[in-house]
Amino acid sequence: MSLHIREQVSLKPFNTFGIDVQARWFVEVESDEQVRQALAWAHEHQVALLPIGGGSNLLLTGDLDALVMRMASHGVQVLSDDGLQVVVEAQAGEPWHPFVQQTLAMGLAGLENLSLIPGTVGAAPMQNIGAYGVEIKDVFAGLTALDRQSGELCDFNLAQCGFGYRDSLFKREPGRWLILRVRFRLARAVQLHLDYGPVRQRLAEQGISEPTPSDVSAAICSIRREKLPDPAELGNAGSFFKNPVVPAALAEQIKADHADLVAYPQADGQVKLAAGWLIERAGWKGFREGDAGVHRLQSLVLVNYGSATGQQLQDLATRIQADIFARFGVQLEMEPNLY
Numbered sequence: 001m002s003l004h005i006r007e008q009v010s011l012k013p014f015n016t017f018g019i020d021v022q023a024r025w026f027v028e029v030e031s032d033e034q035v036r037q038a039l040a041w042a043h044e045h046q047v048a049l050l051p052i053g054g055g056s057n058l059l060l061t062g063d064l065d066a067l068v069m070r071m072a073s074h075g076v077q078v079l080s081d082d083g084l085q086v087v088v089e090a091q092a093g094e095p096w097h098p099f100v101q102q103t104l105a106m107g108l109a110g111l112e113n114l115s116l117i118p119g120t121v122g123a124a125p126m127q128n129i130g131a132y133g134v135e136i137k138d139v140f141a142g143l144t145a146l147d148r149q150s151g152e153l154c155d156f157n158l159a160q161c162g163f164g165y166r167d168s169l170f171k172r173e174p175g176r177w178l179i180l181r182v183r184f185r186l187a188r189a190v191q192l193h194l195d196y197g198p199v200r201q202r203l204a205e206q207g208i209s210e211p212t213p214s215d216v217s218a219a220i221c222s223i224r225r226e227k228l229p230d231p232a233e234l235g236n237a238g239s240f241f242k243n244p245v246v247p248a249a250l251a252e253q254i255k256a257d258h259a260d261l262v263a264y265p266q267a268d269g270q271v272k273l274a275a276g277w278l279i280e281r282a283g284w285k286g287f288r289e290g291d292a293g294v295h296r297l298q299s300l301v302l303v304n305y306g307s308a309t310g311q312q313l314q315d316l317a318t319r320i321q322a323d324i325f326a327r328f329g330v331q332l333e334m335e336p337n338l339y
Contacts, residue, residue, distance in 0.1 A: 003027050003037050005067070007186040014070060015055035016118055019310045023068040030072050030093070031057055032153075032180060035146060042067045050339065051178055053120035054095060056237055057127065059336045061310035071122050076102060079183065087141045089183045092122025096129075100217065108186035109213040110139040116224045118231060118238060122179040126170050127335070129165045129263035132220055133196030137163040141183040148176055165272075166242050166335060174337075192216055198223060227298050235297070235304030240317060241275040241332045254328055275332055278324050292316045314338060 009026035012018055025047065029035050040051040048066040052058065073091040076099065080087045086108055090099050096119050100111045113134035117124075125143055128136050140163070143156050154177075162169040170177045185223040190213060194200045202219040203211050211219070229236050251271035255261045258281065262274035276299045279285065285299040291308035293316075302313055321332045 003034060003041065005038075005041065009068070011055070011060060011064070011068065014052060014068075015058045015060055016231035016235065017059060017304050017305075017308075017310070018231070019060045019304065019313075019315065020054055020306075021060045021064040021310065024065045025067040026062070026070070028070045028107075030070040030074070033148070035069070035178060035180065036151070038067065038069045039146075039151075043318075044295055053123040054118055056118035056231070057123060057336050059237065059310050059313060059334075059338050061314055061338060064339060071120060073180070078106075084188055086186050086188065087183055088186055089181055090121040091181050092120060092179050094121040096124060102216055103186055104214050107188060109188070109190050109192070110134075110184065110186040111194075112205075112213040112217040113199075113220060115217040116221045121182050125141055125161060125168055125179060125182055127166045128168050130166070131224075132199055135163070135191045137161070137174060139184045139186060141185040143182040144180050145170070146178040148178060153180070165245065184317055193305075193316055209253075228301060229295055229303060231296075235306075235308075236338045238302050239275075239300040240302040241279070241300060241320075242335055243272050243275045243323065244278075244330050244332060245270050245272045247271075250329060254330075266304060273330065278328055278330060278332070279320060282320075282323050282327055284320055284323070287316075289316065310338075 005025050005027045007025055010020055012020040024091050027038055029038055036241050039049060049069055050064060050066045051069045051071060053071050053156045070091045073089040073093040076094060078086060079089050088103060097116050098116050103111050113132040114129060117129055117131060124136050125151065129131065137158065140158050145154055147154055170179060192211060199219055202223055203215060208215050228238060245266060248269055248271050251263050251273065264278040266272055266274040270281055281300040284294045286296040287294045290312060291305040292312040293303050293305060295303050302317060317334055323330050324330055
């Protein structure tokens with residue numbers, strides 16, 4: 001299976017911000033062999049290689065003099081099933097939300113709280129995606145990645161991935177690992193997570209007292225659609241900033257001036273703050289300058305109203321960071337990768 005490498009390709013269809021920048025070279029890969037061929041091609045031509053999935057965690061600030069490699073491998077298979085737990089493996093290029101829906105259709109619970117998150121399966125472990133009280137690490141059974149330094153395939157277990165809040169070994173070692181497929185340990189017995197955010201309330205509003213995993217997924221989809229803009233209609237990358245974790249003393253200092261501070265004490269004694277609350281309290285919610293703005297309903301989301309450049313969005317994000325630090329002494333960290 002040979003590569004089809006194209007030149008001067010617009011990446012607008014391949015990033016959810018809809019930023020129109022050019023890739024000097026572009027290729028879609030559907031197998032391990034094609035991944036190796038793309039790596040070899042980039043090495044032979046002495047150009048950088050940038051792998052992307054669904055483009056939902058990218059902010060592109062300029063044209064890329066690189067080979068952009070889009071992971072397009074597909075396939076889902078059951079590796080083991082003991083009647084209670086089922087290990088399911090998905091290829092890196094599988095779109096995340098359809099994969100979640102497929103597991104629910106198979107009668108498997110575990111991924112329902114992660115419904116409607118954009119992106120692909122291969123990108124999910126990179127930042128240990130999470131929502132409504134569940135993270136990838138909670139259902140993780142392993143993954144296979146290609147070591148770009150040695151060319152070897154390596155299998156990772158939970159401990160080896162070094163998962164943290166929106167973090168992993170793969171994020172901390174950028175440019176080294178290419179995730180090819182991911183395995184999840186899902187359950188036939190239902191153990192639902194309903195106590196984070198408005199999930200239980202939404203189910204009650206729908207008259208559902210004994211929800212199934214599919215009911216939870218549907219409720220979370222409805223909540224997310226109300227709060228977050230559809231990238232197909234308004235360019236965005238979901239939550240743009242991480243919720244900051246700060247010393248308890250700083251959280252108490254902020255709370256002294258703002259009694260309604262949204263804060264979550266952590267096991268290590270620190271406190272996680274709601275970045276959206278900080279940004280909204282600072283007055284940025286609904287801000288717009290040209291086509292770069294902050295969403296009117298969700299202050300964590302930066303949006304492209306049409307023709308904003310990646311640089312304009314980055315500049316806006318930097319201004320927000322500086323303002324939040326000046327007001328609260330809190331440093332916000334951007335979630336998307338900048339290129």
